[in-house]
Amino acid sequence: MPENRPVFVDSSPLGRAGESTRKIMYTVSLTLVPALGVSVWMFGFEALRVLLLAAVFCVGIEFAAFRFSSFKIDSLDGSALLTGILLAMNLPANAPWWLILVGSLVAVGLGKLVFGGLGQNIFNPALVARVFLLISFPVQMTSWLKPGAVDGSTGATPLGILKTEGAGALAQTDLLHLAVGQMGGSLGEVSAIALLLGAAWLFYKKYITWEIPVTFMGAVLVFSGIFYLINPAQYASPLFHLFTGGVMLGALYMATDMVTSPLTFKGKLIFGIGCGFFTALIRLFGAYPEGVSFAILFMNAFVPLLDRYFPDKKFGVLKNE
Amino acid sequence: MYEILIPGLVLSGFALVLSGGLLYASKKFYVYEDPRIDAIEALLPAANCGGCGLAGCRAFAEQAVKKESLDVICPVADAAAMSAVAKVLGIEASGADKNVATLMCHGTHENSKEALEYAGIEDCWAAMLVTDSVKACAFSCLGLASCVRACRFDAMKIENGIVVIDEEKCTGCGLCVPACPKTLLHMRPQTSEVVVCCFNTERGADARKVCRVACIGCMKCQKTCAHDAIHVNNFLAAIDYGKCTNCYECVDVCPTDSIQIKGKEVYVASA
Amino acid sequence: MLHPLKTFSRGGIHPAYNKFSADRPIEYGTVPERLLIAVNQHIGRPLEVLVKKGEEVTRGSLLAKSSGFVSSNLHAPAAGKVEKITRFPQLGGQIGETIIIKTENPGQSLKEILDSETPQSLRLDALEKEEILKKINEAGLVGMGGAGFPTHVKLSPPQEKPIDHLLINGAECEPYITCDHRLMLERSAELTRGMLILQKLFGGVPVTIGIEDNKPDAVKAMGEALAGKRGLSVAALETKYPQGGEKQLIKAILNREVPSAGLPMDVGVIVQNVATTLAVYEALVYNRPLMERALTVSGNLIKNPGNILLPIGTPVSFIMNRFEIDAARVRLLLSGGPMMGRASFSFESPLTKTSSALLFFDGDYVHRRRENPCIRCGSCIDACPMGLPVAQLTESIKGNLIAAHAKGDIMDCIECGSCTYVCPADRRLVQWMRVGKSIIRREN
Ligand code: SF4
């Protein structure tokens, strides 16, 4: 031990709670395991392939960006991995490898790095990629593998059926089946229960707070419920809307993404309501069967404004000052 | 065919109408500006550094034309550019020397030992909120690069715990001087080569204890100088660049090597 | 308990408290060979040094005199001879003028010294307000919790700000520190008399001492001591950092919110620290200036953490000897708690009136990860007891683009450290806030 090493000097506080970016990112990734398990159970090896490819591509692209640019990027901080996993959850299980590669490039490159890297992006990277792919390659993005289909046959999602054939065609769908995940869709859309399970841990760790998920789902229920009450024959029930498609994934994992959601209490409430409202709007009246990604991306753009105009109450400052 | 023709025509029509509007506006609201302003601005370095004390190169050109004189000079432009500017104005350019930034410290890691390991924000002002010094000498360069970030010409870097200035790249804009919380930087004419590299005003014995190249205020230089150009005040020598003739006499007598010749620095004191 | 315990409503954190020395009685220290007395230990105008090199001083002689109203006298804690007046590194990291005294009787126990001083009989009802303030001023009292604001100034609010409640801050919310806890246990009777003196100063307004419920014995001891005294009471508070912040304490006990940029007296309250209240008692009853203080010596490097009474000016190395701390292993020396205390680099730095603790840590405790990009997790904002949008404010300070409307927010930061404590990206938020404050101050 060298003699008389100089002591450290730093600004207070000298203690730390022990949280780190890596810890958060990897914890969130881990909580997605149950949902991924259900996808693998439903779609088999194909799901695992999509997942691994997306994760490897995203981390690899970020690592390459770090190697070949002057930016200091910690490609192992877990954020690229999480983006990869979330991207995979937004893809159909039979997505070809090149689709995943393009998606990863868009997610990491266009979604994150061009804004200046982690923490600077306005839009959720995984959703940017999903929407990009959905618009560019609609065929590949909407041919959904049927759950448990060994022969590789494809079918439509419940939402797709709703859009093309109306609520009547869904008469036999069982809500329980939807909740457990026996439906067609992208990897992450299938099981609402598994997603809730993972999110429970995040709630416990306080990595996500109740505001956004609750208002998001609440808004979906309310708006789709209004139309269901008006005409149950034409519109699907609110619970159907809640358990199908990306609402669960979106409300629990996509909209709550720390970087692209508001920081303030009121901001979060408005953000959640907005997401829910636009989801319902697109589903009920839009051209696409699913509206979660568009709704979240749309609300992402308002986050700086929400932060600015709906600040939290400060200590010692009167309300209307 | 019509499908493409109609929008094409409509849009071209739009373009015509709008450009006509622009043309009209530029004629109607035309403001006369002395053409010399543009001419001078073209000659300036366009660094917009504010080193002249004005808000950028355009402001400099405007003021020069308005006053018909060059009482403020651009520290960045070289002599040729300045005389060209003077020519536009029709006056004589004053032949001022280029100034360069100079650090009054030689407290490298070898010379002034680290007193502590600073772990906070890498910024001199931030560090000064936590501690008065990171090295044994309380007057020394902190080496946390606030001046380096202030420099727009990439002329500074941190080497071995102190700032090193590339006098070729330094344009003399002076932006780094206020960026130093320890006030260790000043501007000197580049032709003046002899510099006191110390800012320690403690008594000789105390200064010596904390740094090997500290000025100890022994007065030898002051006694030696034949040109009355170096004076010791408050245990610290200071050079009057107006009088210094670069004879190097003081450099030779300084017992601690705290007087240095720029460009030929001795970094480690002879013990 | 029937009612939920009181606390402040917004923000706050629960750091590991590590109060290892809570059950160690306050020991009496001894007089070291040399006392190094920093001239400026307070907030306010610098002092005028009265002694010269070679001069003999006795215990209690005035070393430096206050040079204005917001200023505070300085006395010699022990007899000796002035060896030198020089610039010397202080516990706060700055380098300041210091009077070095070679003591006459090194090794003498403080108990012996204190026992030889006799109390005067003090009749509270006969005391005049001015006399109390004058004595406090002469004794050189400052806030001993860490700020070091002259006590007599704090106790003289302007006429137009009537005071209707006094609070004594026994929250001691900083991890590790236990000296106020011990004072409340061991000297509750004297503390009570100190509270009565303060009460007298403001014409009998109620006085409440706020204590966090992680010190149930102190709550009990103070409750017993205060029983039957009119207007004096104890408030048990939920344990939460930074309850000891003045504004938070007032919110917790009285549910009054000090306005932004305001002072406690704007809501009719004055807060005093426990140690300061005791010093008020000693100044009046013993005529004793502020010359020694109780502090906690702790940290992860120490086998027997403890609380000790030592003369002001005692160098850290003396304490390290007494507590058998191996200097070669110390990698972090803190004066004050880990949340708001300041790191110091010299083992010769002396104690000041405001040093409530000395903490010694090895390399494991030191946090040296670099700053990462903010991931907008919002933890800092949730933790901030002042409700500041910390993440955005610090970004603007970093880019040197402080918006006009953000300046008030930045100045409202109490530098409690909660935000940095929770930040997963290791951003040094408090230091940035302090940079911001210094930029704003320089602008004005
Ligand atoms: S911003 Fe200031 S008041 Fe708020 S938590 Fe940070 S240090 Fe405390």
Ligand code: SF4
């Ligand atoms: S705690 Fe740190 S990472 Fe989280 S919002 Fe605040 S500054 Fe950003």
